Each structure stands twice: as C-alpha cells, then as structure tokens.
Amino acid sequence: MLALLTRDLRLAFRAGGGFGLGLAFFLLVAVLVPLGVGPEGAVLARIAPGILWVGALLACLLSLDRLFALDVEDGSLDLLATAPMPLEVVVALKALAHWLVTGLPLTLAAPVLGLLLFLPEAGYPWLVAALALGTPALSVIGAFGAALTVGVKRGGLLLSLLVLPLYVPTLIFGAEAVKRGAAALDGTTPLVLMAGITLGAVALLPFAAAAAIRINLR
Amino acid sequence: MSIWEYANPKKFMQTSAVVLPFVAGLAGLCLLVGLVWGFFLTPDDYKQGSTVKIIYLHVPAAMMAINAWVMMLVTSLIWLVRRHHVSALAAKAAAPVGLTFTVIALVTGAIWGQPMWGTWWAWDPRLTSFLILTLFYLGYIALWAAIEDPDTAADLTAVLCLVGSVFALLSRYAVLFWNQGLHQGASLSMDKKENVADVFWLPLLVCIAGFVLLFVALVLVRTRTEIRARRLSALLARERLA
Numbered sequence: 290m291l292a293l294l295t296r297d298l299r300l301a302f303r304a305g306g307g308f309g310l311g312l313a314f315f316l317l318v319a320v321l322v323p324l325g326v327g328p329e330g331a332v333l334a335r336i337a338p339g340i341l342w343v344g345a346l347l348a349c350l351l352s353l354d355r356l357f358a359l360d361v362e363d364g365s366l367d368l369l370a371t372a373p374m375p376l377e378v379v380v381a382l383k384a385l386a387h388w389l390v391t392g393l394p395l396t397l398a399a400p401v402l403g404l405l406l407f408l409p410e411a412g413y414p415w416l417v418a419a420l421a422l423g424t425p426a427l428s429v430i431g432a433f434g435a436a437l438t439v440g441v442k443r444g445g446l447l448l449s450l451l452v453l454p455l456y457v458p459t460l461i462f463g464a465e466a467v468k469r470g471a472a473a474l475d476g477t478t479p480l481v482l483m484a485g486i487t488l489g490a491v492a493l494l495p496f497a498a499a500a501a502i503r504i505n506l507r
Numbered sequence: 508m509s510i511w512e513y514a515n516p517k518k519f520m521q522t523s524a525v526v527l528p529f530v531a532g533l534a535g536l537c538l539l540v541g542l543v544w545g546f547f548l549t550p551d552d553y554k555q556g557s558t559v560k561i562i563y564l565h566v567p568a569a570m571m572a573i574n575a576w577v578m579m580l581v582t583s584l585i586w587l588v589r590r591h592h593v594s595a596l597a598a599k600a601a602a603p604v605g606l607t608f609t610v611i612a613l614v615t616g617a618i619w620g621q622p623m624w625g626t627w628w629a630w631d632p633r634l635t636s637f638l639i640l641t642l643f644y645l646g647y648i649a650l651w652a653a654i655e656d657p658d659t660a661a662d663l664t665a666v667l668c669l670v671g672s673v674f675a676l677l678s679r680y681a682v683l684f685w686n687q688g689l690h691q692g693a694s695l696s697m698d699k700k701e702n703v704a705d706v707f708w709l710p711l712l713v714c715i716a717g718f719v720l721l722f723v724a725l726v727l728v729r730t731r732t733e734i735r736a737r738r739l740s741a742l743l744a745r746e747r748l749a
Contacts, residue, residue, distance in 0.1 A: 450649050458678050479684065482681075500666055505659065507659065
C-alpha cells in the first residue's frame with residue numbers, strides 16, 4: 290500500500306506537470322479575478338471566499354484526468370486490478386495521492402491568496418479549515434469521475450461535466466463556512482455538514498469508483 | 508405471470524406496441540382537455556392576472572422532471588441487479604425526456620417570474636436545484652454518448668445515476684442554506700385540505716395526468732427505438748461475420 294502511494298507521489302513530483310500545475314492555476318485564478326473585477330477592496334473581500342473555493346475546485350479538476358489515464362495507457366492499472374490488494378484500496382490511495390499533491394498545497398497556499406483578495410482577517414482560520422476538510426471530498430469525487438471516464442479517449446471535458454455537479458454540495462457548504470467566518474459569524478454548521486459530506490464520500494465513493502474501473506477493464 | 512416477463516425484449520415490444528397507441532392517445536386527450544380548460548375556461552387570478560395559467564405547464568413539467576430521474580434510478584438499479592437490457596435502455600430513453608421537462612419547468616418559471624417577481628432568474632433554492640438537475644441530466648446523457656460498448660455504457664451510467672441521485676439530493680438541501688428564496692411553497696400536497704382553489708385545481712390534475720401519460724408514451728417510443736437500434740446493430744454485426 291505504502292509502495293503504491295509513494296509511487297504515485299513520486300510520479301506526480303518527477304513526471305512534471307502534475308504537482309505545481311494545480312497550484313499555479315489556483316494562483317492565476319486569484320490574480321485574474323481582481324484584474325477582471327477591479328481592485329476595490331470591499332468588493333474583493335466580499336467575493337473572496339467564493340473565488341478561492343471555485344479556484345480550488347477548478348485546480349483540483351485540472352489534474353483529475355491524469356489520475357488513472359496514465360496507468361491505463363501503460364497497463365499498470367490492469368496489474369493493480371489483479372493485485373491481491375482490493376481495487377477499492379487502490380482507488381482510495383490514488384485519491385489520497387491526488388489530495389496530497391493538489392488539495393493539501395492548495396489549502397496551505399490559500400491564506401496567501403486570501404491576502405491578495407483582501408479576505409477579512411476573521412476568515413483565515415475558517416478558510417484553511419474548510420479547505421482542509423473539503424478538498425479530500427474533491428479528490429475522492431474526482432477519482433470516481435475519473436474512474437467512470439477511464440475508457441473514454443480525451444475524456445477531460447466529459448470528466449468535468451460529470452464531476453462538477455457532484456462538487457456542488459461541497460462548494461456550497463465550504464464557501465458558506467468561509468463567508469460566515471469572514472463576516473465574523475460562526476461557520477461551524479456548514480463546516481460540519483461539509484465534513485459529513487467528505488466523510489461519506491471518502492467512505493463510500495471508492496467502492497463506486499472501483500466498480501466503475503472493473504466495468505471499464507472488462 | 509410476473510413483471511419480469513416484460514424484461515424479455517420480444518415480450519416488451521409486443522406489449523408496448525399494443526399499449527402505446529392508448530397511452531399516447533390518452534396523453535393527447537388529457538393535455539388537450541387540461542390545457543384548453545386551464546387556459547381559456549378558468550378565471551384570472553385576482554393578483555396574478557392571466558399569468559397564473561402557466562401553472563398548467565410549469566407544475567406538471569417540474570413534477571415529471573424529478574419523477575423521470577427517479578424512474579431512471581429504479582431502472583438503473585434493476586439493470587445492475589438483474590441485468591435486464593430493456594431496463595437499461597428505458598433509463599437511457601428517459602434521460603432526454605427528463606431533461607426536456609426540466610428545461611420546460613425552468614423556462615416557464617422564468618416567463619412567469621419576469622412579470623411576477625420582476626426577474627427572469629433568482630438564485631432561489633428550488634430554481635438552483637433544478638439548474639443542478641439539468642447538469643446531472645446532461646452529464647448522464649453525455650456519458651451514454653461517450654462510451655461505445657453498450658453494456659459498459661449501461662453499467663457506468665447506472666453507477667453514475669446512483670451516485671448522482673445521492674449528490675442531487677444533497678445539493679437540493681445544500682442550496683436551502685442560502686435562504687428560503689422567492690419560490691412559493693409546494694402548491695400540491697396530499698395532506699392539505701385545499702391546495703389551490705378548485706377552479707384551478709381540477710384542470711391542473713388533468714394536465715398532470717396528461718404529462719405523466721406523455722412521459723410514459725415518449726419513454727415507450729424511445730425504448731422501442733433503442734431496442735430496434737440494438738437489433739439492427741446485432742444484425743449488421745452478424746452480417747459482417749458471415
């Protein structure tokens with residue numbers, strides 16, 4: 290298990306494109322929005338929670354189609370599927386690796402970008418907490434979407450069409466938590482609801498994703 | 508005699524050929540009666556004027572948009588558990604119909620909302636969840652279209668339908684978080700004594716019956732088309748082998 294995780298991480302770091310790309314995209318979104326909206330602090334501060342969440346979501350989406358595609362191309366997914374390790378665990382580990390190279394850096398970088406968008410001070414702890422609790426759901430849901438489209442050539446666009454609607458609850462609760470936090474209100478309720486979605490997704494979606502991969506490898 | 512007999516494509520084709528004209532005719536009759544009655548023979552509402560009459564399209568379409576997804580969920584489950592091809596094809600056939608109903612509900616709502624609310628669109632929980640439902644339909648249809656092998660496509664879309672149902676439901680309650688919104692509460696429910704004044708209520712019931720029958724008729728037609736297409740491709744494949 291650990292070997293698979295380190296293999297995926299090493300591939301993500303060394304094969305180029307995977308690791309820094311999502312982060313750079315996130316940064317670009319946070320830079321482009323003020324350029325489009327205008328530099329007024331009050332406006333930016335109001336939309337900052339939403340922008341940061343949408344940016345994180347898109348950055349996550351960006352690297353999803355590579356999750357299984359490379360392994361299908363060189364046939365290692367077939368080997369993994371026949372390995373003694375359950376396919377569900379393989380999927381969960383791949384989602385974990387994906388989170389470690391996208392969700393986690395995004396969470397850590399978000400406060401800096403919040404600074405660029407004049408996020409009110411009270412919002413920072415909520416921003417980090419919401420992203421830390423919400424991005425794992427994005428990775429797992431994304432893994433499910435990637436598993437569905439594994440057999441489709443150039444399935445990137447289809448993947449986003451499938452995955453983005455599934456991201457809606459996480460996005461709503463996550464952005465709501467940050468918004469309430471930024472307004473110096475208590476954001477616990479949406480935060481806890483979002484954490485519930487994350488836990489449910491982490492617990493159940495690997496099974497759905499593994500089923501989809503088995504169907505695709507048939 | 509069990510319901511599973513109709514999972515046999517031949518039996519399904521025979522039965523549906525008999526049933527279809529009746530369902531379609533009844534649907535047309537109900538819609539004609541309901542819409543004419545609703546549009547021309549009911550009084551204007553004292554506040555909403557004649558705009559109230561869009562209810563005869565909006566409410567049935569919205570109901571069927573959701574019911575179509577539920578029907579897809581049930582048929583997907585049947586396909587996953589019992590592997591009846593007709594079931595999978597019925598789910599495939601229902602998706603575009605459901606999408607159309609969703610769009611009808613959104614558009615009629617916008618046309619009604621413009622004079623009444625003063626806006627075409629509001630990020631109201633109900634409106635938003637219907638928009639999200641549209642996206643789910645689009646994703647489902649796109650996945651069917653993207654995968655060539657029919658059995659793989661049926662399996663994957665069935666899995667997507669199951670997972671999507673859960674997330675659609677979650678989204679429905681997540682959007683409630685914003686506010687209670689502009690949209691009025693349910694205008695139809697079983698436990699209230701009077702929902703809408705009877706003059707509006709009766710033609711509405713006829714329209715709902717018409718939409719249900721219309722949905723059944725369209726799904727039957729489309730499922731029959733899918734079965735024929737499947738047979739055709741099987742014939743072609745056999746010819747190529749011979």
